[in-house]
Amino acid sequence: MTIDLISNAANSLQQAIALHDGWHLTATTPGAIADPRQLLDALPVWRKAIVPGTVAQSIAADVNATGRYDAQDWWYRCQFHVASPQTDMRLLFEGLATLADIWLNGEPILSTHNMFIPHRVDVGAMLHAENELVICFRSLDAALALRRPRPRWKTALVDHQALRWFRTTLLGRIPGWTPPVTPVGPWKNILLESVPNIDIAALDLQTSASGTTGRVSVAITLNIAPAQTIHTARLWAGATSFDLTIEQRATSATINGDFSLANVELWWPHTHGTPHLMQCRVELMTNSGNVVVDCGRIGFKQIAVDRSAGKVQLHINGTAVFCRGACWTIDDFNALRSAPGQLRQTLQLARDAGANMLRIGGTMIYECDEFYDLCDEFGLLVWQDFMFANMDYPFGDEGFYREVEREVIYQLKRWQKHPCLAVYCGGNEIEQQAAMLGLPAAEWSNEFFSSALPRLCAQLHRDILYFPSTPCEGALPFHVATGISHYYGVGAYRRPLADVKQACVKFASECLGFSNVPDAETMELLLDGAPPMPHHPRWKARVPRDNGAGLDFEDVRDFYLKLLFSIDPVELRSCDPERYYALSRAVSGEVMKSVFAEWRRPNSQCSGGIVWFYKDLWPGAGWGIIDSTNRPKAAYWYLRRAWATQIILITDEGLDGLQLHIVNETAAPLNARVELEIYQHGKTRIAAATTALNIPASSAETLLGDALLGRFYDTTYAFRFGPVQHDVVAARLLNVDNGSVISEDFYFPTGLSLPMQDNAGIRAEAHFESDGNVVVTLYSEVFLQSVSWSVDGFTPDINYFHLAPQQEKHIYFTAANQHINKFKAHISMLNCRESITLRAERTSYSAPIA
Secondary structure: OEEEOOOOOEEOOOEEEEOOOOOEEEEEOOOOOOOHHHHHHHOOOOEEOOOOOOHHHHHOOOOOOOEOHHHOEEEEEEEEEOOOOOOOEEEEEOOOEOOEEEEEOOEEEEEEOEOOOOEEEEOHHHOOOEEEEEEEEOOHHHHHOOOOOOOOOOOOOOOOHHHHHOEOOOOOOOOOOOOOEOOOEOOOOEEEEEOOOEEEEEEEEEEEEEOOEEEEEEEEEEEEOOOOOEEEEEEEEOOEEEEOEEEEOOOEEEEEEEEEEOOOOOEOOOOOOOEOOEEEEEEEEEOOEEEEEEEEEEOOOOEEEEOHHHOOEEEEOOEEOOEEEEEEOOOOOOOOOOOOOHHHHHHHHHHHOOOOEEEEOOOOOOOOHHHHHHHHHHOOEEEEEOOOEOOOOOOOOHHHHHHHHHHHHHHHHHHOOOOOEEEEEOOEOHHHHHHHOOOOHHHOOOHHHHHHHHHHHHHHOOOOEEEOOEOOOOOOOOOOOOOEEEEOOOOOOOOOOOHHHHHOOOEEEEEOOOOOOOOHHHHOOOOOOOOOOOOOHHHHHOOOOOOOOOOOHHHHHHHHHHHHHOOOHHHHHHHOHHHHHHHHHHHHHHHHHHHHHHHHOOOOOOOEEEEOOOEOOOOOOOOOOEOOOOOEOHHHHHHHHHOOOEEEEEEEOHHHOEEEEEEEOOOOOEEEEEEEEEEEOOOEEEEEEEEEEEEOOOEEEEEEHHHHHOOOOOOOOOOOOOOOOOOEEEEEEEEOOOOOEEEEEEEOOOOOOOOOEOOOOOEEEEEEOOOOOEEEEEEEOOOEEEEEEEEOOEEEOOOOEEEOOOEEEEEEEEEOOOOOOEEEEEEEOOOEOOOEEEEEEOOOOOOOOO
16 A cells, blocks of 8 residues: 655654665666566676665765766665564655655555656565665656657657656756756655554644734644544644644544734844744643653745736835845755755855745756745745746646646645745746747746646645746746846847846846856865866866757857957957866856846846755856855855845946945934945046945945036046046945945946956955954955955955955955864965965964863
């Protein structure tokens, strides 16, 4: 008997043994062996396997390895001991990728064909003291070769159109932008459970808010053993408890309740408030003792959306939120799961960058429970696609439809308690793909995305926003001026930076895909320590590209390098690859900062931008703003400044000069001073102005640069009455109480190719603090462009930044551990011919008491 796992609530009486040790694997020709007993005659070579994990994780630890593991059948086996076999025991398979046949002690117990749902199997009658569990992951290539009805359209995203029939990830199966390593294997836990006397069959737990009143509703279905009686049931939300209604039958029971909590502390995205959470549990008093259902932490938020004039403006707890962040990929490509502690670090980097939304796209996987728990904790909104992308899925097939329905119900019941969930979306670029291939509007979608899926979302997670596909709406789904869009005007389509102003993007759920160059330390992973040349095959293989396109995203980046720096990138990378990489790191960051400056100005129509990608899938110049080792790239640091909650941003308004936009997203008013300075030759200040201002909470204001200066300086060099008189404009937002810099922005009227400085008059000092961290004080007589650090064992709080002349900046370096007593940093600037090496030594050090 097979039982679907419907809820992930923890039952305190349930005991489970992880079957993760002693596994081995081997490969066979597809279909050659039907039964594990035949393996005895085949005498295959077995090797140790990692469970939970994938074939790639077990046999290809090298990050440069490739493997089309779909081409073979993969057999896993292990022996396990059960001290006291009982009839009320079952096996839980949390995730199997993708086509799997399973045997216990030689008897078939399960066949699965969906990697996104778990299965429980009653096995008590089959268990012995010594047992053997065998899983065969059947060749997906062989299954794809079988004839099936043709789709209405074909996509270039994947090589095999029949993938639309299989509920598996597209990771590893998309030529051009994922590593060519197909995920196969038991990628999630395998557990042997003892069935408790009172067992959760289904849990529905939802929260919402209206003003400061929170609402929590719960519905639990229980399977109960004979002679078990539930006397009372209570729901605890923090320190408040409520009595639940019990309806008990002979072998089952349902428990329900719907309650309001007055004056709750609301859950906010971290950019706008505190993500308040409280513990939640259900306590059952039974004739055999107490049963506790741990529901984890819950939160209360109100979410709404303003759709007037084509907008997609999210309001959280009544406050308009500009959503920014990136499309989540996966923390460890080979394992499909994170190492202990790594996921927290990865998400913390996103929060620290000022991101408040992550989108899980339909080409990925559904993330683990820990991901959503951490997003709850960190105040990160989640845009959640269902795992559909670009293809014409066969929802007309009843078996496929029912399989997907089970998948959706399971996932929604996992997510429904999490306040981080903000948007559900049917899938990635499905409507766009059909429309771009010339199909009529009636063929862009289907009943599942337009009716069935939103109905399930509304039922199982009320009040959360839903879109049938991303992008969608507009005369064509990929038009950007209405609804949600994938904006690559600046980016893949190589439009000038001014395009972002005229495009009138309302909400970009994807944007700004660039081949972002990582730091040198990560680049060296490609060639065993040697820096790769731009033409090296392995380097080019890691540059993302759209399947079938005549250019890659390095070509896209090079277009903007030439546009902004007025340098031929082909010539530069041929004669000076180090300089080419340095400029390439900066150029994508500068472009991204400029786009978000336009989108965040007060009179912008845009309400959000989600960068395509957050993290690289492997070392190289991928789309990620952090690399595959969790090291932030230059683009990350530029975005960290552009995403700040209190910020000043400069935009070029042509003949109207420069505008300064001051944004205050916090719940407190901002009393500040604005400074505007103009520099000639990067060192001589030819004009300056300052003004005080008060920005109310959750507000923004725009200042006209020319009005602030009080006279004409042609700040944008739009009139061109003679040679340009300046090359740098600096805008600074200062705290009026202590004079500290809150935010800075810079503008370059003639582009980013600034004169090289021979003698910059740079002073740099470093000293250890008592906690083992280091503070660096940096000063320069001239403007420093894109200052970057290379330092082992320390993480700076700012990198790839500009420094105005005669300004002092303090940079804080956090030590990787408390035992480091030497600091050595290399400082580079794009407009200086030489770099600086800075050293410091800890004069006294006492090891912490254990």
